[in-house]
Amino acid sequence: MTGQKRHITLTVNGRPVSADVEPRRLLVDLLREDLGLHGTHIGCEHGVCGTCTVLRDGASIRSCITFAVQADGAEISTVEGLAQGATLHPLQEEFWEKQGLQCGYCTPGMLMRACEIIERNPDPTPEQVREEIASNLCRCTGYQFITEAVVDAAKRMRADSDSTTGAQT
């Protein structure tokens, strides 16, 4: 009865990965158990809390209600892919500076969700961030510092992209 293993190939944080997985293997368990990427957390396991959020081809998804076989051929990004060596991603910098976390359990999901929010809207208002981040639950912060961190990270990322393209502002 046990489902026979399936061979899948995907990209995780830019690295090609191939694995033989049971069809019932959840994407979050592929990441954590098979690939050792423990940054992505498991919370509710039914798609409500958002701490397992990763990017699939740039779009934020719940990895706890996605089978690994559904990610065959996809590009997956996790929180481990954000920093460049010792240099934190602007979102990580801002979450750190603004205290956009207390216990930190929701943080990997918040960061990955924020990546898509800023990708779709490089200049979000606090109201827009609050609306969009409502997909992810935080029981510590009250969201205020998370919202500020995302708005300011977006600002920093716009400045970075202007300086790399040489645009005048």
Added chain:
Amino acid sequence: MKPPPFHYAAPSSVAEAVELLVAHAAAEPRVLAGGQSLIPLMNFRLAQPGHLIDLRNVAELDGIRVDGGVLVIGAMTRQSVVERSPEVALTAPLLAEAVGLVAHAPIRNSGTIGGSIAHADPAAELPAVALALDAELVATGPEGTRTIPAAEFLLGPFSTALRPDEILTEIRIPRRGGGHAFVEFARTHGNFALVGVAAQVEIEAGRVARAAIALTGVAPTAIRATAAENALLGAAPGAETIAAAADAAVTGLTPAADLHASAATRVALARSYVHRALERAISRAQDRR
């Protein structure tokens, strides 16, 4: 929890998927679309299909086009794609407004329009939109393809006219004029609404020429509020007409009470949300946005 084991196939055509459904009929096969309802049910082991037929590789099921005034959406089109589609915004703005209320953005990045309609949750938005817009649902099975009117599709909670060996392939939505509105009451942003209302109203020469109203959360399936539609037809679309239609919409409703709300609360919500939906739809129909 983790899902129980199952056999898995990811065919690349509808024909192949139907063959697999027939071949594995004894294993209680289920079709896997985006999985945003089915996988949570499997994680809780409330659903234990022996075989999953994943439609992710069936390219013919993905896409949006307008064909002779009819909006045609492939069943595997993701809700986030429907949400951002100019064709949908122009041809079926009611659908565009409703799809943004389905769960949260990361769920809509995986969830599909066909998956939501075939899942037939009585609280879900998209089956109500299909009902209000007189959509046609195209299904393919071993005997071929047939078209099911939305009014005949929803049979009960999580139950549709799809046969076990049929796959929902396409949603066909005729273009409607006038004004639209989708409004709902949910205790928490992104949760299933207690009550939702879809409305599409056409006005000609100062009179309601056509009205369609569908409700969620007050019956075993999404339902049309036929008495309210009849109350609107031919009437001048003023405050009295709207109030009479809202009363008619809830007359005879016997929603089930549950943890979230009593039957009386659901009836009261339905009345006031029909009111809101009609005000907005009529205002849009009169182009007073």
